[in-house]
Amino acid sequence: MRFKIVSIVGLLVLMFLVLEPSAFPALAQGGVFSEAESQITEIARQAWTFLITLIVIVAMLGGGYYVLQGTAGAAFGGSRMTAAAIIGGIGIILAVLVVFFLLPELGRILNSAKPQPPF
């Protein structure tokens, strides 16, 4: 019963779309999904900002941790500890560089490589 109602409503909407395309200007301009896409993109931008902020916080905490480890190692002569701290610090710097330069470029490449409808 529900399926019949949905199918009848769907057919009526389709008939209206075919006969009165001007009733939905979105079809002529950016498409019916452009509004939803812009809302989702806005939420994604805010999520991106949030994640970048979290990465900065984690990187600073990690940097502080490795500085502390290196300082402590240097203080009592633990060369391995100091070496591990230096390697960890360099790793964090490299990781942040990857996130800040590589990922945005990757996102732009993905956006530009969006496939066109195959039908």
Add this chain to the structure above:
Amino acid sequence: MIEIANAITTLAREAWVSIAGIVAVALTLGLIARFLQGAGGALVGGGNLVAAALSGMAGLFAIGLTAFLAVPEIARAGYQAAANAGATCGWLHPVLSDLATASAMLIGAIGALRMMAALLEGAAGAMVGGSASMGRAMIAVVDALVGMLVASIALPMVQRLLMC
């Protein structure tokens, strides 16, 4: 029938463009989320977290490659196969021809959208920290392909049955 199929296909094209854009956004956010997971794991010494992050990134790359390279080609091939299964049947030719064209358009459009939506589901799951699962996406791909294959042989069989 053709006008209705055209209207549905136009909507489906706009939906495809939107879904492809959202997949690109989901992949980017998923990569950064997995990186954050790996960085957090490295910070606290959790090797499992780092491994999970790396495997998640690999899964996201696989989803991206499938969505942007494989799915359009599969959809195009299936659409062509369904469209080429045209039927000519004398006095029934206009009816069967319209039916074949409309069916090919709808099956190609809906099948392609199903595949893309399944990949979006996998990418979105990975984006929020779940597994970058391609299982459902692969099931949707096979489902759509079987539908297109059936459509490509159904109309010639009908033609044979009607002895045209």
